[in-house]
Amino acid sequence: MYALGEALKVLPWGTRGSIATPGPARQRYGGNTSCVEILGDEGTLLVLDAGTGVRPLGESLPKNLKRVDILLTHLHMDHIQGLGFFSALYDPEMAVHIWGPTCPTQSLSQRLTRYLSPPLFPVRLPDLPCQLTLHELPGDVTEIGEFRVSASLISHPGSTLGYRIESASSVVAYLPDHEPALGQGRVPDEPEWTSGFDLAEGADLLLHDCQYTESEYIDRVGWGHSTFGQSLDFAKLCGVQHLMAFHHDPSREDDALEGHVRDAVERFEPSFRVSIGAEGTAETLRS
Numbered sequence: 001m002y003a004l005g006e007a008l009k010v011l012p013w014g015t016r017g018s019i020a021t022p023g024p025a026r027q028r029y030g031g032n033t034s035c036v037e038i039l040g041d042e043g044t045l046l047v048l049d050a051g052t053g054v055r056p057l058g059e060s061l062p063k064n065l066k067r068v069d070i071l072l073t074h075l076h077m078d079h080i081q082g083l084g085f086f087s088a089l090y091d092p093e094m095a096v097h098i099w100g101p102t103c104p105t106q107s108l109s110q111r112l113t114r115y116l117s118p119p120l121f122p123v124r125l126p127d128l129p130c131q132l133t134l135h136e137l138p139g140d141v142t143e144i145g146e147f148r149v150s151a152s153l154i155s156h157p158g159s160t161l162g163y164r165i166e167s168a169s170s171v172v173a174y175l176p177d178h179e180p181a182l183g184q185g186r187v188p189d190e191p192e193w194t195s196g197f198d199l200a201e202g203a204d205l206l207l208h209d210c211q212y213t214e215s216e217y218i219d220r221v222g223w224g225h226s227t228f229g230q231s232l233d234f235a236k237l238c239g240v241q242h243l244m245a246f247h248h249d250p251s252r253e254d255d256a257l258e259g260h261v262r263d264a265v266e267r268f269e270p271s272f273r274v275s276i277g278a279e280g281t282a283e284t285l286r287s
């Protein structure tokens with residue numbers, strides 16, 4: 001056994017990028033878009049992004065839960081599409097805090113309401129029954145229950161955040177949509193010039209964009225995503241213990257995904273652990 005505050009569970013409910021891709025060729029890693037549950041052993045529950053994976057997450061919430069915090073990296077549809085189907089939003093007893101990126105022209109509420117309002121969705125965001133509070137980031141380091149949460153703007157089209165979540169004993173970094181190689185064609189060697197370094201430095205677990213193969217990236221520079229190799233370079237620069245490949249391309253079937261990650265690992269020979277983010281496969285971090 002381990003003491004309170006010394007373990008946290010990281011459970012992906014959606015690992016796919018861009019658009020949901022259900023079907024038999026993607027069953028091992030899943031077809032739902034970005035959504036990750038972080039659960040501390042004191043009961044604090046964070047939801048990273050609200051892609052289509054947040055709907056089944058809502059069905060699994062503990063019955064006695066009174067507060068949930070949703071940390072949105074950005075407002076591309078694959079990261080908010082499940083929001084209106086998240087059961088906690090319809091519970092009058094539930095305090096729901098949604099954290100997301102600031103923008104100079106519109107509030108977070110106004111931008112989310114563009115999706116959560118007719119004709120795109122039948123319920124307007126301000127009319128949801130839960131006790132809803134919105135917060136715009138980046139800002140000061142925030143304490144949420146047993147976690148310290150930091151957010152910084154990172155390289156991706158539009159206002160986009162990455163997150164660093166610290167418990168008493170572990171650090172998880174979440175950068176699902178991230179192109180740190182933009183401008184140089186490779187991840188810089190200098191930490192201070194590298195997007196996202198401050199968030200991922202020394203993390204026990206880094207969930208990072210691994211959307212493209214090297215050949216795909218050539219035609220997609222500036223789209224905001226990374227290759228498998230760039231993600232390995234970024235993870236090495238940041239000195240992480242474990243890289244979880246995340247935001248799988250919608251075209252990538254399970255066998256091809258495993259092949260691409262295996263090839264990149266053979267080329268790179270990382271000194272840290274590498275895994276492929278899979279729906280329903282939890283990682284438990286302990287001190």
Ligand SMILES: [Zn+2]
Nearest residue numbers: 017018078177
């Ligand atoms: Zn995305």
Ligand SMILES: [Zn+2]
Nearest residue numbers: 074076156177
């Ligand atoms: Zn995006």
